[in-house]
Amino acid sequence: MQPISHVAGRAIPFGRKNVDTDVIIPAHWLKTITREGLGRGAFEAVKKEPGNVFTDPDYAGAPILIAGDNFGCGSSREHAAWALLDMGVTCVIAPSFSDIFSGNAFKNGILTVALPQDAIDRLMEVAPEQPIDIDLETQSVTTPFQDRWTFEIDAFRKHCLLLGLDEVGLTMAQGKQISGYEAKAKADLPFLARTPATA
Amino acid sequence: MTNTPRTLYQKIWDAHVVDTRDDGTSLVYIDRHLVHEVTSPQAFESLRVAGRPVRRPDLTLAVPDHNLPTTARKDAEGHVLPIADPESAQQLATLKKNAPEFGIRYIDSTDAEQGIVHVVGPEQGFSLPGATIVCGDSHTACHGGIGALAFGIGTSEVEHVLATQTLLLKRSKSFEVRVEGTLGAGVTPKDVILHVIGVIGTAGGTGYVIEYRGNVFEEMSVEGRLTVCNMSIEGGARAGLIAPDDITFEYLKGRPYTPVGEDWDKAVTWWKSLATDEGATFDKSVFIRAEEIQPTVTWGTSPEDTSAIGGIVPAPEDFADASKRDAVKVSLDYMGLTPGTRLTDVEVQNVFIGSCTNSRIEDIRAAAEVLKGRHKADNVKWAIVVPGSGLVKAQAEAEGLDKIIIDAGLEWREPGCSACLAMNPDKVPAGERCASTSNRNFTGRQGPGSRTHLMSPAMAAAAAVTGKLTDVRELMG
Incomplete structure (x- = not known):
C-alpha cells in the first residue's frame, strides 16, 4: 500500500447520494483476476448521462471525488476501491460512507473523509473552479478561498495510511497470540475450533 | 463483565x-x-x-x-x-x-x-x-x-x-428490530424484511449490527430467518442476527x-446461553407491528423504496428530504413509472425466482404452490426458477415441484447466483421489468437498463401468472 499524507488537486463534483458499488463498478467488470484496469468500467452507467462529471475533461485524472450520503453502499466488492484508484482517485469526501466500502478504501490507501452536508455543498461550488487540499496529518480540508474544515479519522487507520503499512504483515506478527486463542478455543469451544471428521 | x-x-x-x-x-x-x-x-x-x-x-x-x-x-x-x-x-x-x-x-x-x-x-x-x-x-x-x-x-x-x-x-453499535404480532396470510419473511428496510432506510443500520427480536422471528423457520438476515446489508447493517433456539x-x-x-x-x-440477557440495552430500537406488514414490493432503485402491493407509485414531492426527492425523480425515470400508477397495473416481462435471499426449498415450495395448475401470462417472456443448491434442486424434484414449475411455463435451472447480478448469462434486457426475489433493485443490477421489482417467491410466482405485479392473496385458495 502506498503511504498517503496529503492529497491536493481537482475534485470531481459528483455529489450524488446513496451511490452503491454496483454504480461505482458494475458486476460484469468483476470477472477479472487482477486489480488493474478497472477505471475503464468505473461509473459506466453515469458516464452515459449527458453532462456527467466523469467524461468532463476538466476532471480527468482528478485525485478527489465529492459524493453524497452513504457512499459505497451495497455489494462488498473491493473492485470499487480498485476502480477509483485506477481512475486516479485517492480521496473521497462525503457526509457518510458504508462500513464495508470505507474499510476497503482504507486497505487500498484511499482516504475517506466524512464532512457535514453544508461543507459538501460548499465543496461542490468550489470544485468546478479551484483545487482542494486534504492534509491527513492535521486532518483538515482547505480551499484557496480560505474554507477550512477538520475531519475525524480512526487513529490506527491514520497511522497505517501515513506509513503505508501492510495489515496482514502486522497481524501475522501477532501469531503467538492467535495460537493462544486457538488453544483456548479448542478447550472451550471445540465445536467451533474444529470441523467434524464426518465433513 | x-x-x-x-x-x-x-x-x-x-x-x-x-x-x-x-x-x-x-x-x-x-x-x-x-x-x-x-x-x-x-x-x-x-x-x-x-x-x-x-x-x-x-x-x-x-x-x-x-x-x-x-x-x-x-x-x-x-x-x-x-x-x-x-x-x-x-x-x-x-x-x-x-x-x-x-x-x-x-x-x-x-x-x-x-x-x-x-x-x-x-x-x-x-x-x-x-x-x-x-x-x-x-x-x-x-x-x-x-x-x-x-x-x-x-x-x-x-x-x-x-x-x-x-x-x-471495531465493535459495532447494536440495533434492535422488534416485530411482534401475527403476520397476515400471504405475508412472508421477505415481506417482513422489505418492510423493515422501508422503515429504517438503506443507511439506517450503518455502523450497527441488527438483532431481529420478537415473536415473529421466534416463530419463523430457519430458512425464513436466513431470508431476513440476508437483507440486513440492504438496511446498511453489516450483520443481522436472530438468537439460536x-x-x-x-x-x-x-x-x-x-x-x-x-x-x-x-x-x-x-x-x-447466547440469547440476549434480560436488561441488556441496545443503542437503537425500532418496533413494528406484524399486522402493519402487507405483501410488499419495491418501485424504485433503492431497497428502501418499498410499498404494500395495494399502494401506488409515489411522486417525488411526497418526500420531505430534498436529496431523496431528486433521487426518486431519477429513479422513477429509470424505472419508467408515473407517480399515481397503481402498482398492480405495472406489467412485467421477466420473472426471477432465486438468489441467496430466496432459493431454498421453502421458497421453491411457496412459488410452486401459486403456480400449481396455472400458467404464466403471455406477456411474460422469460421466467426462471433457480434453486440455491444442488441439494435444494434434488429435494424439489423429489417433491415434484420441478414438474409444477415447468408445466406452468417457467424454466427450472441449475443452482447459482443467476439473475441476481449481471455476471453470468442470466440477464434482464434493457428497459424491461423483472419481478425478482433477489435483494437489490439497483440501477443496472440485473443487466444494463434492467428494471427490478423486489418481492417474495409467492408474489413473483403470482406476477408470472398474471403478467403484472399482483397481490398474491387474490390467487390464494
Missing part, C-alpha cells in the same frame, strides 16, 4: 476477541470462511507472492456460484460442458486451482453440494450459531439467521483471514459439518 447483561452480538463478540488495542480496535477470531470465485483471486495471488500459507484451510470452504451459467452443466453423455464466456471461465478455473493449492476443500460446479455460498453454508452445517463467519460477499449477513455473527468483507480482508484467521474490527438446533442436527457426540452437547449448552 459477566454480571452486566449482554446482547447476543456482544456475547459472540466477547468470545472471539484475540486482542484489543488502546484505540478500541480488536483482533477478532474467524471460525468459518466461505470463498467464491469473484472476490478471492487477488487475495490468493497476494498470498502466493508473499509466500504465505492459509492458516486454517480446515475452517475454509470454497464454492463457485456468481459466474456459473444456470443451464445444463453436462451434456447427454455426462461430459462437463465448457463455460462460453472466457473471463468467467478463467475466474472459475482460478478458484478451482487456488483452493486445493492452499489445502482448501473445493466443491465443484457439477457436485451435488454446489450452490450459492449462503445456501451451502447453513445447508452443510458449516455455518453454526455463535460462530464468526465471513465471506467476500455482502450477503454473508444471511448466516445470522442461524445465530452466527456473519458479515461480508472485501478482498483485502479475505486475504487477511486466509493468512491469519482473524480480522481487525430449538428450531435452529433441529435444523442443524445431522448435517455434514454439524458437530457430533460430545461436541454437539457442549455446543447446544453454549448456544442456549
Whole structure:
C-alpha cells in the first residue's frame, strides 16, 4: 500500500447520494483476476448521462471525488476501491460512507473523509473552479478561498495510511497470540475450533 | 463483565476477541470462511507472492456460484460442458486451482453440494450459531439467521483471514428490530424484511449490527430467518442476527459439518446461553407491528423504496428530504413509472425466482404452490426458477415441484447466483421489468437498463401468472 499524507488537486463534483458499488463498478467488470484496469468500467452507467462529471475533461485524472450520503453502499466488492484508484482517485469526501466500502478504501490507501452536508455543498461550488487540499496529518480540508474544515479519522487507520503499512504483515506478527486463542478455543469451544471428521 | 447483561452480538463478540488495542480496535477470531470465485483471486495471488500459507484451510470452504451459467452443466453423455464466456471461465478455473493449492476443500460446479455460498453454508452445517463467519460477499449477513455473527468483507480482508484467521474490527453499535404480532396470510419473511428496510432506510443500520427480536422471528423457520438476515446489508447493517433456539438446533442436527457426540452437547449448552440477557440495552430500537406488514414490493432503485402491493407509485414531492426527492425523480425515470400508477397495473416481462435471499426449498415450495395448475401470462417472456443448491434442486424434484414449475411455463435451472447480478448469462434486457426475489433493485443490477421489482417467491410466482405485479392473496385458495 502506498503511504498517503496529503492529497491536493481537482475534485470531481459528483455529489450524488446513496451511490452503491454496483454504480461505482458494475458486476460484469468483476470477472477479472487482477486489480488493474478497472477505471475503464468505473461509473459506466453515469458516464452515459449527458453532462456527467466523469467524461468532463476538466476532471480527468482528478485525485478527489465529492459524493453524497452513504457512499459505497451495497455489494462488498473491493473492485470499487480498485476502480477509483485506477481512475486516479485517492480521496473521497462525503457526509457518510458504508462500513464495508470505507474499510476497503482504507486497505487500498484511499482516504475517506466524512464532512457535514453544508461543507459538501460548499465543496461542490468550489470544485468546478479551484483545487482542494486534504492534509491527513492535521486532518483538515482547505480551499484557496480560505474554507477550512477538520475531519475525524480512526487513529490506527491514520497511522497505517501515513506509513503505508501492510495489515496482514502486522497481524501475522501477532501469531503467538492467535495460537493462544486457538488453544483456548479448542478447550472451550471445540465445536467451533474444529470441523467434524464426518465433513 | 459477566454480571452486566449482554446482547447476543456482544456475547459472540466477547468470545472471539484475540486482542484489543488502546484505540478500541480488536483482533477478532474467524471460525468459518466461505470463498467464491469473484472476490478471492487477488487475495490468493497476494498470498502466493508473499509466500504465505492459509492458516486454517480446515475452517475454509470454497464454492463457485456468481459466474456459473444456470443451464445444463453436462451434456447427454455426462461430459462437463465448457463455460462460453472466457473471463468467467478463467475466474472459475482460478478458484478451482487456488483452493486445493492452499489445502482448501473445493466443491465443484457439477457436485451435488454446489450452490450459492449462503445456501451451502447453513445447508452443510458449516455455518453454526455463535460462530464468526465471513465471506467476500455482502450477503454473508444471511448466516445470522442461524445465530452466527456473519458479515461480508472485501478482498483485502479475505486475504487477511486466509493468512491469519482473524480480522481487525471495531465493535459495532447494536440495533434492535422488534416485530411482534401475527403476520397476515400471504405475508412472508421477505415481506417482513422489505418492510423493515422501508422503515429504517438503506443507511439506517450503518455502523450497527441488527438483532431481529420478537415473536415473529421466534416463530419463523430457519430458512425464513436466513431470508431476513440476508437483507440486513440492504438496511446498511453489516450483520443481522436472530438468537439460536430449538428450531435452529433441529435444523442443524445431522448435517455434514454439524458437530457430533460430545461436541454437539457442549455446543447446544453454549448456544442456549447466547440469547440476549434480560436488561441488556441496545443503542437503537425500532418496533413494528406484524399486522402493519402487507405483501410488499419495491418501485424504485433503492431497497428502501418499498410499498404494500395495494399502494401506488409515489411522486417525488411526497418526500420531505430534498436529496431523496431528486433521487426518486431519477429513479422513477429509470424505472419508467408515473407517480399515481397503481402498482398492480405495472406489467412485467421477466420473472426471477432465486438468489441467496430466496432459493431454498421453502421458497421453491411457496412459488410452486401459486403456480400449481396455472400458467404464466403471455406477456411474460422469460421466467426462471433457480434453486440455491444442488441439494435444494434434488429435494424439489423429489417433491415434484420441478414438474409444477415447468408445466406452468417457467424454466427450472441449475443452482447459482443467476439473475441476481449481471455476471453470468442470466440477464434482464434493457428497459424491461423483472419481478425478482433477489435483494437489490439497483440501477443496472440485473443487466444494463434492467428494471427490478423486489418481492417474495409467492408474489413473483403470482406476477408470472398474471403478467403484472399482483397481490398474491387474490390467487390464494
